[in-house]
Amino acid sequence: MPPERSYDVVIIGGGGHGLALAYYLAKHHGISDVGVFERSYIGSGGTGRNTTVLRANYKAPETVPFFKASLELYNRLGAELDFNLLLSPRGLLWLAHSEPSLRHQRERAFVNQAMGVDTVFITPDEIARLCPVLDITGGGKYPVLGAAYHAPGAVIRHDAVVWGYASAAQRQGVHIHQGVGVTGIEVTHGRCTGVHTSAGFVSAGTVVTAAGGYVSLVARMAGVRLPITTYPLQAFVTEAYKPVLDRIVASADLLVYISQSARGELLVGAEIEEYAAYSTRSTFDFLARASAHAIDLLPFMAKLRILRQWTGVCDMTPDYSPILGTTEVGGFYVDGGWGTWGFKAIPIAGTSMADLVATGRTPPLIAPFGLERFYEDRTVPERASAGTH
Numbered sequence: 001m002p003p004e005r006s007y008d009v010v011i012i013g014g015g016g017h018g019l020a021l022a023y024y025l026a027k028h029h030g031i032s033d034v035g036v037f038e039r040s041y042i043g044s045g046g047t048g049r050n051t052t053v054l055r056a057n058y059k060a061p062e063t064v065p066f067f068k069a070s071l072e073l074y075n076r077l078g079a080e081l082d083f084n085l086l087l088s089p090r091g092l093l094w095l096a097h098s099e100p101s102l103r104h105q106r107e108r109a110f111v112n113q114a115m116g117v118d119t120v121f122i123t124p125d126e127i128a129r130l131c132p133v134l135d136i137t138g139g140g141k142y143p144v145l146g147a148a149y150h151a152p153g154a155v156i157r158h159d160a161v162v163w164g165y166a167s168a169a170q171r172q173g174v175h176i177h178q179g180v181g182v183t184g185i186e187v188t189h190g191r192c193t194g195v196h197t198s199a200g201f202v203s204a205g206t207v208v209t210a211a212g213g214y215v216s217l218v219a220r221m222a223g224v225r226l227p228i229t230t231y232p233l234q235a236f237v238t239e240a241y242k243p244v245l246d247r248i249v250a251s252a253d254l255l256v257y258i259s260q261s262a263r264g265e266l267l268v269g270a271e272i273e274e275y276a277a278y279s280t281r282s283t284f285d286f287l288a289r290a291s292a293h294a295i296d297l298l299p300f301m302a303k304l305r306i307l308r309q310w311t312g313v314c315d316m317t318p319d320y321s322p323i324l325g326t327t328e329v330g331g332f333y334v335d336g337g338w339g340t341w342g343f344k345a346i347p348i349a350g351t352s353m354a355d356l357v358a359t360g361r362t363p364p365l366i367a368p369f370g371l372e373r374f375y376e377d378r379t380v381p382e383r384a385s386a387g388t389h
């Protein structure tokens, strides 16, 4: 179906954030004259490449309630969308192998408890009971000294989240255009009036960019500069193995985290690469580093073959918090800066941005994350955003 010549709302990017926003605009506000423009296929960006960890064990007073609300929405999302999302609560162990890490994990537990999030600090003996396959000596090199245990931590099927939102949005009348890229944004007298696409011009009073790793390039089309740098992030899975790891294990010292998928694959994630790039090329260097540390924690993995390795690009902000809200261009909104942590935020960002677009009022939960914070010197530093910090 070719795009209409005009929509009330145009959303750029058919990842989780763009699709969720489209769904909630229609569902909560009756705004269904919405066109989602995805230059490739839906879920082809970070949403289809991520390691699917859901958690709320953040550290800043602004981020903890935001991610807690997202986790609560995820817990009922399958029923709401009428789609099996294969949600699997696991419990997340955040291991400390050094004194500074111990302090961080204790602090994480205290902050979480103060804000109603279930995270407790536990000892090596308790860790061993919760996760018997874990080598508590860290391969003899990185002994585990303690951990913050976040019981609500979970994994979910990422492509199911994409398809669930997309089909529910379409049932509400939203148009999703795959293979149609946005190439320019028209701004007249400081207001956004539409987008140029590979299928022609489409007028719209409201345009939202949810373009993931490319969000700063898209915002630049409207003349809006975002303080975002894009970095590659890699992951890999092994061949299938019998089910042995029923927790998610993360280590800030070893910069690695591991879970086992429903198919039995061991899924390993890490930190962003040190160089800024839009490249989705995978590297042997990453594989060597991440697999060595995975084996330090889970020695049985030494026997497994690597099945697949891939890379996504992450839109990193200087303070490791997202950018959500209005811009200096009227009718042009940003949902980005999701870095390595945005998959878990999809439901709450979608519903909050839909409220903002529909009513013009910024919901309190996302008020701290406006672009203006960088000009007003009130950033939201949140190193706990990264899957390994």
Ligand SMILES: Cc1cc2nc3c(=O)[nH]c(=O)nc-3n(C[C@H](O)[C@H](O)[C@H](O)COP(=O)(O)OP(=O)(O)OC[C@H]3O[C@@H](n4cnc5c(N)ncnc54)[C@H](O)[C@@H]3O)c2cc1C
Binding pocket: 012, 013, 014, 015, 016, 017, 018, 037, 038, 039, 040, 041, 042, 043, 044, 045, 046, 047, 048, 049, 050, 051, 052, 053, 054, 180, 181, 182, 183, 210, 211, 212, 213, 214, 218, 233, 234, 235, 269, 310, 311, 312, 313, 314, 335, 336, 338, 339, 340, 341, 342, 343, 344, 345, 387
């Ligand atoms: C390896 C890896 C592991 C990760 N692990 C986790 C995790 O465990 N938990 C977590 O919470 N987060 C994780 N993340 C981060 C998470 O994947 C992202 O933050 C999140 O998916 C961003 O979603 P999005 O919808 O904003 O962007 P995307 O899913 O990237 O969607 C943006 C879409 O915009 C499209 N697009 C770009 N430019 C244009 C244009 N000009 N016109 C039209 N379309 C355009 C792209 O094709 C893309 O499909 C991980 C990321 C990676 C790469």
